[in-house]
Amino acid sequence: MNNHRRIEETIAQFRQKLRPGQIELSQWQGGKMAVSAVPGSGKSFSLAVAGAILVCQEKLNPNRYLLIVTYTRSAAASIKDKMRTILTEEFKMPPVGFMVQTIHALASSIVNRYPFLSGLNLETSNLVDVSSNHPLILETVENWMSLHSPAFDALLRGENEKSFNYEESEVLRRESVLRTEVLPKFTHTVISTLKSSGWNIDNLDNLANLDNSGIYPLGTVASELYQEYQKLIHKYQVIDYDDLIIGALNVLNNEDARQTLQQEIAGVFEDEAQDSTPLQGDLISILAQDKDCSEPNLVRVGDPNQAINSTYTASDPFYFHQFCEDCRQKNRLFLMEQAGRSNENIINYANETLAWMAEKVEANLIEKQEIKIVGENDSQPDSNPLAEGKGVEFYEPETFEQVLDLMSERIIHLFDKKEQEINTNCAILVRANKQGSFIFQELQKRLSAYDIPLKLIGDRISYSDIVKDILGVLQFIAFPHSSKFVYNILKILAQQEIISNQDFDQLSIYPEKFLYPTPLDDALTPEQEKARKFCLKFLQASIELSSYQLIPFICSVLNYDQLALATAQKLCDRIQKENQGKMSLKAMIETLTNINNTERFEGVETENEDIYTKKGQITIMTMHKSKGLEWDYVFLPFYDKENIFSEKKINGSLKFLGKCDLNDIIRTQLRQEIHQQRLGKKIEPLSLHQAHEKAIQEKQAEELRLLYVAITRAKKLLWMSKSKDNFQNWRYS
Ligand SMILES: Nc1ncnc2c1ncn2[C@@H]1O[C@H](COP(=O)(O)OP(=O)(O)OP(=O)(O)O)[C@@H](O)[C@H]1O
CATH class of the missing domain: 3.40.50.300 (P-loop containing nucleotide triphosphate hydrolases)
Known part of the structure; x- marks a missing residue:
C-alpha cells in the first residue's frame, strides 16, 4: 500500500472514533472555526487528533507548521505528547510539522527571533511575574501616594468626605489601609487590564471619562498609577508578561517579519480559548492570517463555563464569546456535547445545576449547555462508567x-x-x-x-513566595519600627496560618505601641497578643542566633514543608556566594531584594x-x-x-x-x-x-x-x- 493511501486509511479510522464536534474539528481545512465544548468532551484529545491529521494531510514540516497554543505548561506538554504518539505510532510519521506552545513561550520566541523589532531586550532585562504583592506594584503605590495628587486625596477623604477632618491617627490609618489593602490590588488590576488590552500609555487621557461616573476619580487614579508603573519598568529595565505579548505584536507590525511568520504557520489551534486576553487573541489572529484569504486560519476551542480566572486575572471570556457568535453567523461554530468522563447521574446533576445557575445570573455569564452521554460505540474505554452507589x-x-x-x-x-x-x-x-x-x-x-x-x-510552594516571606521577616528584624514591615510580617504569619487574620492596619500604625505596650495602652486581645509574641520571637532570635542560623530559624517558625526548606537552603547558599561567604543581615536583605525585584522565578515544581x-x-x-x-x-x-x-x-x-x-x-x-x-x-x-x-x-x-x-x-x-x-x-x- 502506498504511503498516501495508508495515511488516508488511518485518517478514516480515526474519524470513525470521533464524536460530533470532534469530527468537524478534524475536517478543518482553513478559515475561522469556533468549538464550544462541555467538560470532559475531549477538547485536548481531539485537538491532538485533528492536529495530527492536518500535519499528515498537508504534509506540514518545520518550514510550514501547525501552531497549537495553550495557556498552561502542563496542557502544552500533554498535547505535545499526544500528538507525538499519534504521529509516530498511528501514522508512522516523524513527529514534525507542528509546534505546541504556551502563549508566553510563543511571544518570547518571536521576540527572541526579532529582538530589534520587538522594542524589548531580553538579554539585559529580566522577566518579572507581577502579582498584587510584587515589589514593583508596591513601589508604584508608594510613589503615587507620595505625589499627593488630588485623586489620592479624594480616596483618603472617603465616601463621607464632609465628615472627614484630617485627624492625624485617622489619616495614618486610612493611608495604611490604602497602601496595603486597597491600592496594590487596584494597581495590579489596572495595569494588567490596560496592558493586556493594548491600552497605550499615550491615550491615558481617555480614562478621565470614567471620572464622571462616581465620587472617586478612578480613571485619573488608574492613569496616574499606570504611568508610575511604567516609569519603574524602565528604571529597573524589567519586562512583565504583557510586555512580552506587546513585544511580539511590535514584531508583527513589521511587514517582512509578519509575512515570514505567517508563511511558516499553516494555521493556529487555540485550546482553553475562554482564558485569553484581548492582545493574546490579537497575536494569534495575526499569526493565523493567510495572505490569500480574508480571514485567519484560526480554530479556537474552549468552554465558556470553565472560565474561572476572569475576576482576578486579565483573562476575559467575552472575546471567546464574541468569536463564537461571529462563527455562529457563518455556520462555523461547532459544539462538542458528548462526554464520556462521568456516570450518567453525575452528568444529569451537572446539567440541572447549570440550568439553575443560568437562571440566577445575567445572560451570557453562564452559557446554557448540556452534557450528553457518548454513543454506544464510543471508543473511550469505560466511558460514562457505572456509578458508585447512587453516583x-x-x-x-x-x-x-x-x-x-x-x-x-x-x-x-x-x-x-x-x-x-x-x-x-x-x-x-x-x-x-x-x-x-x-x-x-x-x-x-x-x-x-x-x-x-x-x-x-497547597498553593504556597513557589520559590518567589519563599523569597518574599523570608525577605519580609528579615526586613522586620532590621526595621521593627516600620509600620510597613510590621504589617508585612503579620500578613506572612497569617498566610502561613500561624496567627489569625485580624485588622493588621490597626496593629501596625504605631509599631512601638504594638510590640512594647505600656500599662497605659489598651490591653491586646489574645489573638493580638499571639501575633505580638511571634514578632518578638523573631527579634529575640536575631540577637541570640548567628546570621547563618537566622533563615533556617525563620523557616521553622513559618512551618515550611520539606520542599520549601530545600528551597530556603538553596537561597542561603546563593546569598553566601554573592557576598563572598558573608551573611550579615544587610547582605541578606540586599540579595533577597534584588532577587525579588528583578528575577523571574520558576516555582520549585517537583x-x-x-x-x-x-x-x-x-x-x-x-x-x-x-x-x-x-x-x-x-x-x-x-x-x-x-x-x-x-x-x-x-x-x-x-x-x-x-x-x-x-x-x-x-x-x-x-x-x-x-x-x-x-x-x-x-x-x-x-x-x-x-x-x-x-x-x-x-x-x-x-x-x-x-x-x-x-x-x-x-x-x-x-x-x-x-x-x-x-x-x-x-x-x-
Ligand atoms: N473520541 C474519543 N475517543 C476516545 N477517547 C476520547 C474521545 N474523546 C475524548 N476521549 C477521552 O476523554 C477523556 C477526556 O478528554 P480531555 O481531557 O481531552 O477532555 P477535556 O474536554 O479537555 O476535559 P475538561 O474540559 O474537563 O478539561 C480523555 O481520557 C480522552 O482520551
Missing part, C-alpha cells in the same frame, strides 16, 4: 464535625476493598487552601487506623499533575487547581450553592470607602470601555453603582462556574455536603 450523594448534617465523620466513613468504605485501593483515585475539593489544611488534619486523625494515603496540595491523580490516593486541593483533571470519586464538603449569593462582608477598616470594592469597580469599568472600543461602539461609562452591581454578578457567576468545574471532575461518585454551621466566612478568604 450523586448529598448530606446535610447539623455540624461540620458530622460532615467530617460522614466523609471519613465513606472514604473508609470506598478504600476498604483492596483492589479499589490500587485502581481508583479520589479528590476532596475545597474553595480555599486553609479549608484544605483543616480537612487534611482532621482526616489524618480519623483515618489513622487505615492505610489510606492523603495528599494535601510535582507534576500525575501526583494529583495518583491511584489509591486521596488528594485534597482547591477547586481552581482541579480544572482539567478527573477522579473516580470527588468530595465537595463545603458545597453550598446558596451561599454564593450572600453578599461579601466589607472589612471594617475599609468602610470609609463605602460599600463598593474599588478593585472590582475599576475592573468592570475598564473592561466595559475596552469591550466598547473593540466593538467600535461608544456608550456612557458605568456609574459606580452600576459597576458595583455588575461586578457582583460577575463574581457570583464565576463562583458558580467554579462549582460546575468541580462537579464535572467526578467519574463515578460525586459526594457533597453542607452543614448548618458551614464555614461561611471561609468562602472568599
Whole structure:
C-alpha cells in the first residue's frame, strides 16, 4: 500500500472514533472555526487528533507548521505528547510539522527571533511575574501616594468626605489601609487590564471619562498609577508578561517579519480559548492570517463555563464569546456535547445545576449547555462508567464535625476493598487552601487506623513566595519600627496560618505601641497578643542566633514543608556566594531584594499533575487547581450553592470607602470601555453603582462556574455536603 493511501486509511479510522464536534474539528481545512465544548468532551484529545491529521494531510514540516497554543505548561506538554504518539505510532510519521506552545513561550520566541523589532531586550532585562504583592506594584503605590495628587486625596477623604477632618491617627490609618489593602490590588488590576488590552500609555487621557461616573476619580487614579508603573519598568529595565505579548505584536507590525511568520504557520489551534486576553487573541489572529484569504486560519476551542480566572486575572471570556457568535453567523461554530468522563447521574446533576445557575445570573455569564452521554460505540474505554452507589450523594448534617465523620466513613468504605485501593483515585475539593489544611488534619486523625494515603496540595510552594516571606521577616528584624514591615510580617504569619487574620492596619500604625505596650495602652486581645509574641520571637532570635542560623530559624517558625526548606537552603547558599561567604543581615536583605525585584522565578515544581491523580490516593486541593483533571470519586464538603449569593462582608477598616470594592469597580469599568472600543461602539461609562452591581454578578457567576468545574471532575461518585454551621466566612478568604 502506498504511503498516501495508508495515511488516508488511518485518517478514516480515526474519524470513525470521533464524536460530533470532534469530527468537524478534524475536517478543518482553513478559515475561522469556533468549538464550544462541555467538560470532559475531549477538547485536548481531539485537538491532538485533528492536529495530527492536518500535519499528515498537508504534509506540514518545520518550514510550514501547525501552531497549537495553550495557556498552561502542563496542557502544552500533554498535547505535545499526544500528538507525538499519534504521529509516530498511528501514522508512522516523524513527529514534525507542528509546534505546541504556551502563549508566553510563543511571544518570547518571536521576540527572541526579532529582538530589534520587538522594542524589548531580553538579554539585559529580566522577566518579572507581577502579582498584587510584587515589589514593583508596591513601589508604584508608594510613589503615587507620595505625589499627593488630588485623586489620592479624594480616596483618603472617603465616601463621607464632609465628615472627614484630617485627624492625624485617622489619616495614618486610612493611608495604611490604602497602601496595603486597597491600592496594590487596584494597581495590579489596572495595569494588567490596560496592558493586556493594548491600552497605550499615550491615550491615558481617555480614562478621565470614567471620572464622571462616581465620587472617586478612578480613571485619573488608574492613569496616574499606570504611568508610575511604567516609569519603574524602565528604571529597573524589567519586562512583565504583557510586555512580552506587546513585544511580539511590535514584531508583527513589521511587514517582512509578519509575512515570514505567517508563511511558516499553516494555521493556529487555540485550546482553553475562554482564558485569553484581548492582545493574546490579537497575536494569534495575526499569526493565523493567510495572505490569500480574508480571514485567519484560526480554530479556537474552549468552554465558556470553565472560565474561572476572569475576576482576578486579565483573562476575559467575552472575546471567546464574541468569536463564537461571529462563527455562529457563518455556520462555523461547532459544539462538542458528548462526554464520556462521568456516570450518567453525575452528568444529569451537572446539567440541572447549570440550568439553575443560568437562571440566577445575567445572560451570557453562564452559557446554557448540556452534557450528553457518548454513543454506544464510543471508543473511550469505560466511558460514562457505572456509578458508585447512587453516583450523586448529598448530606446535610447539623455540624461540620458530622460532615467530617460522614466523609471519613465513606472514604473508609470506598478504600476498604483492596483492589479499589490500587485502581481508583479520589479528590476532596475545597474553595480555599486553609479549608484544605483543616480537612487534611482532621482526616489524618480519623483515618489513622487505615492505610489510606492523603495528599494535601497547597498553593504556597513557589520559590518567589519563599523569597518574599523570608525577605519580609528579615526586613522586620532590621526595621521593627516600620509600620510597613510590621504589617508585612503579620500578613506572612497569617498566610502561613500561624496567627489569625485580624485588622493588621490597626496593629501596625504605631509599631512601638504594638510590640512594647505600656500599662497605659489598651490591653491586646489574645489573638493580638499571639501575633505580638511571634514578632518578638523573631527579634529575640536575631540577637541570640548567628546570621547563618537566622533563615533556617525563620523557616521553622513559618512551618515550611520539606520542599520549601530545600528551597530556603538553596537561597542561603546563593546569598553566601554573592557576598563572598558573608551573611550579615544587610547582605541578606540586599540579595533577597534584588532577587525579588528583578528575577523571574520558576516555582520549585517537583510535582507534576500525575501526583494529583495518583491511584489509591486521596488528594485534597482547591477547586481552581482541579480544572482539567478527573477522579473516580470527588468530595465537595463545603458545597453550598446558596451561599454564593450572600453578599461579601466589607472589612471594617475599609468602610470609609463605602460599600463598593474599588478593585472590582475599576475592573468592570475598564473592561466595559475596552469591550466598547473593540466593538467600535461608544456608550456612557458605568456609574459606580452600576459597576458595583455588575461586578457582583460577575463574581457570583464565576463562583458558580467554579462549582460546575468541580462537579464535572467526578467519574463515578460525586459526594457533597453542607452543614448548618458551614464555614461561611471561609468562602472568599
Ligand atoms: N473520541 C474519543 N475517543 C476516545 N477517547 C476520547 C474521545 N474523546 C475524548 N476521549 C477521552 O476523554 C477523556 C477526556 O478528554 P480531555 O481531557 O481531552 O477532555 P477535556 O474536554 O479537555 O476535559 P475538561 O474540559 O474537563 O478539561 C480523555 O481520557 C480522552 O482520551
